[in-house]
Amino acid sequence: MADRAAQDVQGWGDPEDPIVLLIGAPESLFADWRRSVRALVEAGRRVVVAPAASEDEAAALRRLLTDLPSRPALICSQAGLPTVIPALQVTGPALASGLVVVTSDPPSHADAEARPELAALDLPLLTAARRDDPDQAEAENAAILGFLERQAPREALHYLAGSDPRTLRDALGCFATGVTVVTTRDQTGQPVGLTANSFSSVSLDPPLILFCLARSSTNVESFRQAEHFAINVLHIGQQPTSGVFARSGDRFQDVAWETWDTGVPILSGALASFECATDRIVEAGDHLVIIGRVTRARFEPRRDPLLYFRGKYRRLHFS
Ligand SMILES: Cc1cc2nc3c(=O)[nH]c(=O)nc-3n(C[C@H](O)[C@H](O)[C@H](O)COP(=O)(O)O)c2cc1C
Structure with missing residues (x-):
């Protein structure tokens, strides 16, 4: 250092x-x-x-x-x-x-x-x-x-429309998030999924949640066509899983998963899992906003979440 x-x-x-x-x-x-x-x-x-x-x-x-x-x-x-x-x-x-x-x-x-x-x-x-x-x-x-x-306040950094996307990314990285793995099945029925921190709740009635998927993702067509998908919120012990689902390779090989009502993969032991019916997909710049209606959820609130802030994994510190 x-x-x-x-x-x-x-x-x-x-x-x-x-x-x-x-x-x-x-x-x-x-x-x-x-x-x-x-x-x-x-x-x-x-x-x-x-x-x-x-x-x-x-x-x-x-x-x-x-x-x-x-x-x-x-x-x-x-x-x-x-x-x-x-x-x-x-x-x-x-x-x-x-x-x-x-x-x-x-x-x-x-x-x-x-x-x-x-x-x-x-x-x-x-x-x-x-x-x-x-x-x-x-x-x-x-x-x-x-x-x-x-x-001795630090001088704030600025992004203006048209500036470099890296600065915008750094600005957005100031928002601390949890980490999820979003999953579905591809057209041949194989489980697919990727790490995503763009998860957000949208509505309680009806129960809607969303995540944003890069158009560059190899899984764009699978999520576009899927009638159902799942969002699995990771706990602190699942950082390796987050790494696996952000890299190429067989992502489901070493992770325990199950299915519920619709057949989409649910990661066993996640902090929370939401099974959803695809409600609508909004095209938004270089991402798709994928909105799902929650049909079933399971959560284990006593575990600590895996967090992501300014480009790094973090852990929650209770003081
Ligand atoms: C913490 C973290 C959060 C991420 N969030 C998103 C996200 O919200 N949306 C997205 O499309 N990719 C996100 N990614 C990147 C994808 O996980 C990564 O690009 C993955 O390799 C995509 O795989 P695919 O192209 O097979 O879908 C994130 C990666 C990490 C490590």
């Missing part, structure tokens, strides 16, 4: 992204530093570790802050404050966009007085027992990310 930002600076993430500067070793700042750095990078931050200086540390930090291409947010421990405070004195807000201090004690009055005039977040240092708790580590990340979004 690491890449070198400059010869003497360790950093992660896209050099174009807003910088978060760590004052001190990452493991001294976070409960699970690899996970925290990854969370920052995935949230669009460039994470850089300030190199240790042999001479006057505050002066070295001040020089680094002046040299960086953009105003960073700083994360330091209480022990780092004696370096950070003089480095930011007087022109603090001009050199940094915000300061996160990982503290074992609430800041003393004198300590708070000495702080530069800069938006600051005091974050309790997690005790050894709480460090291993993923919920605590996640809460720590959420607090830092929330602070950074307020203090």
